[in-house]
Amino acid sequence: MASNMGFVEWQGSFELGYQPLDDSRKFLVESLNDLSRALNSEDYSQGARLSLRFINAARRHFAREEDVLEVIEFPGREDHKAYHGRLITTAExxxxxxxxxPDPEDVNRGFLGLMNMLLDDVIQGDQDFRDYLPKE
Ligand SMILES: [Fe+2]
Known part of the structure; x- marks a missing residue:
C-alpha cells in the first residue's frame, strides 16, 4: 500500500522576524517536504539520503539557534536544547x-513523529523566545 505522508506549508506566522534563524528554519521545513516526497514514492534509499541531509541541516541550524539563545539569555534555553536533541534522535x-x-508502516510512523516534532519546535517552541530576539 502506498503511504501518504504529510507536507508542511510554511506560514508567515512561523517567522520570528529574525532572518539569521528564519532562513534555516524555512530550509528545514523544505527539507522535510523533500523527504516526505521520497517516502511517498517509497524510494527509501533516497529517503535515507534526504534524512541525512535533514539531520545535517538541523544540526547546523540548532547549533546556531542555541548560540543565539545563550546570547539573549533565554530562560528556557536548556529545555529547548534538549528538545532539539530529541528531534535529531528521531531523525536518526x-x-x-x-x-x-524498510517497513512502510514503520517508516510512515517515524516520519509523522519527526514532522510533529518539527512543527512543535517551529510553531510552539521557537515562538517562546521570539520576544527575546533583537529587533532587526
Ligand atoms: Fe528551536
Whole structure:
C-alpha cells in the first residue's frame, strides 16, 4: 500500500522576524517536504539520503539557534536544547528505518513523529523566545 505522508506549508506566522534563524528554519521545513516526497514514492534509499541531509541541516541550524539563545539569555534555553536533541534522535531513527529492510508502516510512523516534532519546535517552541530576539 502506498503511504501518504504529510507536507508542511510554511506560514508567515512561523517567522520570528529574525532572518539569521528564519532562513534555516524555512530550509528545514523544505527539507522535510523533500523527504516526505521520497517516502511517498517509497524510494527509501533516497529517503535515507534526504534524512541525512535533514539531520545535517538541523544540526547546523540548532547549533546556531542555541548560540543565539545563550546570547539573549533565554530562560528556557536548556529545555529547548534538549528538545532539539530529541528531534535529531528521531531523525536518526528514521534514517535507520529507511536503511534496513524498510517497513512502510514503520517508516510512515517515524516520519509523522519527526514532522510533529518539527512543527512543535517551529510553531510552539521557537515562538517562546521570539520576544527575546533583537529587533532587526
Ligand atoms: Fe528551536
Amino acid at each position: 531513527n528514521l534514517e535507520k528505518l529507511c536503511l534496513d529492510d
